[in-house]
Amino acid sequence: MSDRKNTPLSGYQRxxxxxxxxxxxxVVYLVECAHHVARxxxxxxxxxxxxIGFPGCFPNEYAQTMLERLCTHPNTGAVLLVSLGCESFNRHKLExxxxxxxxxxxxxVIQANGGTRSTIAAGQAWVADAVARLARTPKVPMKISDLVVATVCGGSDGTSGISGNPAVGHAFDRLVAAGATCIFxxxxxxxxxxxxxxxxxxxPALAEELRASVHKAARYYATLGYGSFAAGNAEGGLTTIEEKSMGAYAKSGQxxxxxxxxxGDVPPRGGxxxxxxxxxxxxxxxxxxxxxxxxIVEMMASGAHMTLFVxxxxxxxxxxxxxVIKIAANPQMYERLREDMDINAGRIMTGAASIAAIGTEIYDQVLAVAAGATTKSEELGHFEFILTYKSFDPIGPSCLPV
Amino acid sequence: MSDQTDDRLILLSPKDNVLVARVPLGHGEPILIEGIHVAMSAPLSMGHKIARRDILPGDKIIKYGVPIGSATASIRPGDHVHLHNLKSDYTASYALQPAQTPPMPPHGANRSEDGL
Incomplete structure (x- = not known):
């Protein structure tokens, strides 16, 4: 059913x-002590x-799963693991x-390889060879329904929930209709x-799981004493977590x-x-x-090829x-930070563009980036990564109805 | 009626009792809220909220057609609705306060000789 458009997408077959x-x-550091050598x-x-990597010296099942998923992510073609040697991370299983x-x-392993300088030299030689080999990989045709697209909002203000987030929701609706997988x-x-x-x-069983996940979050944040609400949110006109939530929810579309x-759970089909x-x-x-x-890292571990960041x-x-495609919700901020922004959804605030028009622009940009166009953050060398300690129970059967 | 409201203000749902500023508004600037002329009682940044009608302490603040918290004070049409008169019904919001100036001298310290 999916895409009838003439978008010539191609990618790397895994x-x-x-x-x-x-x-x-x-290039993966398996403890903070190996981070400098990896860098x-x-x-x-x-x-x-x-x-990418994990800073902790003590084992964590979640971190193990996350690095396994990321090292076998569709965008990853080859992997160099950098170990100090005495950390607890199970490098044998990961390899x-x-x-x-x-x-x-x-x-x-730095401790078995002569130390910092020797390991850097050996690593650089291996990576240079891997990069050269990957550059020769032939591409195969790809469909929109093969794409997994994530969305996140960060540094939200009173404009996010009016302009950028509903525009992403519009793009998500089109992607889902074309058979793609979308994650919020x-x-x-x-x-x-x-x-x-x-x-x-x-x-109905999934509805109950969705409700329960939000109630769990409310309990968790109540224990911590802070909502998922930063000082800059208030300065930008957001007053309460409920208000921020309604704006954030708009990213999910209809x-x-x-x-x-x-x-780390990979969605079984589009939707x-x-x-x-x-x-x-x-x-x-x-x-x-x-x-x-x-x-962003967690959605990539579930297979997201790219992220729409409002x-x-x-x-x-x-x-x-x-x-990461960066979508400016606030037109004043877009003017200040245009060197970092891919899309100006602030035009919705000023009345210069409709939500549907910006949604279409985002959709087109998703296909262009999937076809190889680089984003502003890629051009600027923004390749941030964070992985910390966490613990999860597996999802139940009602979470993924057939 | 909302068509008598300034187009610098956005009404996100007909159920709402707040409006969102589409552009920054200056102190004293005249605005039109449902046919009523009001002067802005404080400057307002883009994306911030003002009251669309009279709101009493304990009333729900409605935006996007849903409650986003409860009023903690009486609010007049055109007043800024923010941390000083609206609180979450879930968890408290955290905002940075301006640092106190001049800084308080360290408690019990007595080192004013060099004026630093």
Whole structure:
């Protein structure tokens, strides 16, 4: 059914059936102590080799799963693991998962490799060779229905929920109609929207799961004493978490909600999915996501090829491994930060453009970026990455109705 | 009636008791709210809210057609609706306060000799 448009998309075929829109080398530090060496290894080829990793020395099942998913993400073509040697991260399992996926993989252990300088030299040589080999990978045709697109809003203000977020919702509706997979998230920023969101669920049992995920977030944030609400939100005209939530909710558009996933769960088919990013169980390890990049990383671990990032105050971030399209909600901010912004949704505020017109612009930009066009944050070298400690229970059967 | 409201203000849902500024508005600037002329009691930045009608303490503030919290004070049409008169029904909002100037001297310290 899906796309009848003449959009010539092409991508990189992976053994698991998915297709990537980028073909990058992941340079992965397995503890903070290996971060400097990883950074130096990636530096000479920084547009093609992105740094990801986990800073903790103690094991965490969530972090293991996240790095396994990211190292076998469709945009990842080859992986270099950089270990100090004494950390707890299970590098043997990670290396096996990557090798089984058909990707070139190499592990360098600093303590076994002569130290910092020797490891950097060995790593740079391996990555240079991998980048050269990946550049020769032939591309295959790709359909819109192969695409997985995520959305996040960060640095929100009173304009976000009026201009940028509804415009992303419009683009999401078109992508879902074309068979693509779309993911929205941050249940802590859906507080107050649970009933209207539940009314869009594919089944009554899923509606109950959606409600429960928001109630869990409300309990979690109440324990922490702060909502998912930053000082800049208030300065930008937002007063309460409910108000911020209604604006954030608009990103999800009008489509039926097909399922609820947790970080690392790959949606089984096209449709609109809510990602529950708030940990399960009692409050441990602090805030669910300490800043926007943590959420981008979690949606990429669920297969997102790219992220639509709506910002009112003006975030400048991108992401390792997946392009980020930045959508300015506030026209004054767009003028101040146009070197960082891909789309000016602030024209909706001033009355110069409709939500549908900007939604179409976003949709077209998604296809262009999937076809290889670079985003502002990619050109600027913004390849941020955050992964911290968390814990989740697996999703139940009613979260993904057939 | 909303068609008698200034086009610098956005009504997101007919149920709302607040309007959103489409552009920055200056202190004292005349605005039109449902046929009533009001002068802005304070400057307002883009994206901020003003009251569309009289609101009493404890009333729900309605935006996008849904409650976004409760009023903590009486609010007149045209008044800025923000942290000083609206609170969440879920979790408290956090905002930066301007730093106190001049800074308080360290408690118990007595080091004024050099004037630093």
């Amino acid at each position: 053994k698991d059936g998915r297709t990537g829109i980028r073909n990058l080398v992941a 130096q290894i990636a530096h000479p080829t920084s547009a093609h080799s992105h740094i 096996k998962v990557i090798a089984d996926s058909g990707r070139p993989v190499k592990t360098l 998230e941050e249940t802590g920023e859906l507080i107050g929207c649970e009933e209207i969101m539940a009314s869009r669920a594919a089944t 489509s039926r909600i097909s399922g609820l996933i947790k970080p 609109l999915y809510l990602m529950d990013v708030v940990p399960d169980g009692e409050v441990r390890f602090g805030f669910p996501n300490i800043s926007d990049n943590a959420e 910002t009112g105050r003006g975030s400048v971030v991108g992401s390792a491994l997946g392009p």
